[in-house]
Each structure stands twice: as C-alpha cells, then as structure tokens.
Amino acid sequence: MGSSKAKRVCIPGAVIVGAGPSGIATAACLRERGVPFLILEKESCVVSSWKMKMYDNLRLHLPKQFCQLPMVPFPEDFPVYPTRQQFVEYVDEYVQRFQIEPVFGVEVRLAEYDRSIGFWKVMAGENEIVCQWLVIATGENGEAVIPKFAGMDEFAGKVLHTMEYMSFHQFHGQRVLVVGCGNSAMEICLDLCNNSSVRTSMVVRNELHILPKEMLGRSVFELSMWLLKWLPIKIVDPLILFFSWIYLGDTSKYGLRRPKIGPLQLKNTTGKSPVLDVGALSKIKLGQIKIFPGIKRLTSDEVEFIDGRKEEFESIILATGYKTNIPSWLKNGDQFFNGKEGFLRNPFPNNWKGENGIYAAGFTKKGLLGISIDAHKIAQDIFSQWDSKTAISLLNYIN
C-alpha cells in the first residue's frame, strides 16, 4: 500500500489508447493471436467520432473494400460507399464478434516508458497501468483545429466547428459561411445546398487539389494505388491531374487554384488529403456555393475578407480540420507534430513501430485501408515477442 491514491494495474500484454477504428482493429488482431490487451477510451462508446461528431449525410468516400477492418469484409448488401450509419453498424457487430470491451470514460493523462523497469506506465484516471506494449490509436482527428479571427468575440451569429454539424436543418433560412475547402467543407456546403432556404458561401484561402471521386469507372483512390504499383509518383500525379482536367475542367476559373505539387506527392509530404468531389463543384459552377478568399476580420454581423469585400452571415461553420492529441498525453509526443498545425508526422522509421514496445496504429496515407495493414503488423510483432509466462512473472515481480 502506497501513500498515493493511484492504484497500480498490470496488463500482461498491450494497452491500446483509443477505441476508434485503429484501436479496435489492433485489438481484433491481438485477440486472434491470444495476446491480452486493455483498450482505454475517453468517450463512452467505440468509434465515438463516427457516432457523435459526424454529420448525418456522411458516406465513406473510398470504396468499402478499402475501409474494412481486419478479417471481416463489409456485408455484401452494403453499397460501394457505405453511409456513416452503416459503418457504425458494421463496427458494433465487429466488436461483439471479437469480444472487444474497452474501458470507457477513462482519459489517459500521461504515458511514459520507465527504463528502470522496462515497462510502459500509463496514467489514466486514478490508475497507473503498467504494460510491456503501448499502442497509440488516438487517430489523426482527435481534436478540432479552431482558428482565431480578429473580432471573433464580437460576432453575434453562431460559430461552430464541423464536428458539431449534423444536418442542414439547423440552418434554415440562414446565410452560412463555411471556412475551409477540404472534404468536410465541400461536403457540408453540398449538404447545405439541399436546403433551398440556405445561402451557402465558402472560404478558400489557398490552393487545393480537387479530384473526381471516380475516373474511368474506378475510384480515384484505387486507380492511384494501382498506377503507383507500376509507375513513379512523378508520372502518376500528372496522369491523375490530366484526367481531373478532363472530368472537372479548369477549376481555377471558380477560385479553386491547384498547388504546384501534385495531389499524391502533397498527400505524402504534408498529409493533406485531396478533395474528392461528390457534387459540390457543380454547385460552385452554378454559383449556388459562393467562393470567398481568406478572412480579415469579423464584426457583429459581417465578415470582411482580405480582398476588402464584406458580407453578412448568420452562421459560420469552421471546416478547418482536426489535429492529433498525442502531444497532450504521450511523453515526448510532440515529435508527432511537424510544426504545421494539425498535421501528424509519424516519427517512427517504418511508420508503425517505435522503440521499447510502442506502436502507432492507423497512421496512414491510405485512408482506412492502412488501418488494417498496421493492425496486422503491430499484432504480429507483439505476438512474436509475447510469452505469457515471462510477461506475467515480470509483472508479478514489479508488483
């Protein structure tokens, strides 16, 4: 009995931080190999972002075969691009099947490797959890990126982040400004256009790559991955851009200029996702989504843009992206930031395995597909070191 309130719990296996798709996928792969694990999840359910922070009309924008969790394909009767609700149903069945039962409502405050004992220590709630393997599965999108604009406090309308946007019903009769032009911004603008009483505008402050969701009858993701098997990225990028031009035309006419660097190279070097057009571009072409440049300041009812234009809005939706929360709980976790706000850089040489038994699950440039790849590799690597007898005897020793 120590004087501190902290209760020490030893896990003779892996501790997984986060019960999102990556945490669950890794857990399933460990379950298959008989390795014990404990999942810690700060929210009250699995895939909480999918259940609570995504809008009603969301669908996967990559085909289902690239988004499935390990060992269990999506049901045959699901469409090629499953809905958010279908994805959630699939995950709920998945966790039942593998008997994955995370500990909910427990936030990890600190995780650090204790060299003197050769174990990881994870501080969560009142507990100190000791384990040999630590799996980071908190995702790329743990926290909202909220920019600051001059006059933001004065603005009398509603300001919300995309994680609070559920459907166009909330915005009946309003003039709405969506800030940003990533996939969230484009899809929410399109959703707002489904409500004819909403007047929708979008802030595009920089260049972006917008690609058709499908080319030559294939998803652009699938086509890109296939081409990359045979050709270098220097050739694939121009090919993808050529087809984009055929399908979408010159988008710079509408204020959507392209970066000098190609879409796949940009994804690899900065993590920035290309925008896959699901219909917003035609609304932009029709003038139903009005494009504005960067924001200079807000007043009580207006937004002033850097080109001097001023417009009134009732609501502002910040579609300004997400960032990882790893630096807030992992000791030396700020090496996961590359300086640019929001972007996660994986410091591990092979992207999934670090030193002393730490792993990063789902740090992928391949959408949800990478989640499955990482989960198998991580579980196999842990399994290859796992020896139930030594694990338990070591833990008994430090107890």
Ligand SMILES: NC(=O)C1=CN([C@@H]2O[C@H](COP(=O)(O)OP(=O)(O)OC[C@H]3O[C@@H](n4cnc5c(N)ncnc54)[C@H](OP(=O)(O)O)[C@@H]3O)[C@@H](O)[C@H]2O)C=CC1
């Ligand atoms: N259907 C699907 O499968 C969907 C998938 N996604 C995925 O989820 C992830 C997150 O996407 P998303 O939420 O769009 O976030 P992103 O980080 O991709 O996009 C953020 C956008 O906000 C802009 N931005 C940031 N700060 C400001 C600012 N101060 N002023 C103006 N603009 C700003 C960025 O522009 P800048 O370049 O200037 O920084 C960028 O256009 C992505 O991987 C995306 O592909 C998202 C939605 C739907």
Ligand SMILES: O=C(O)C(=O)Cc1c[nH]c2ccccc12
């Ligand atoms: O889902 C995302 O956020 C993506 O960025 C998916 C994605 C990764 N690499 C790509 C290449 C072409 C089209 C989409 C993607």
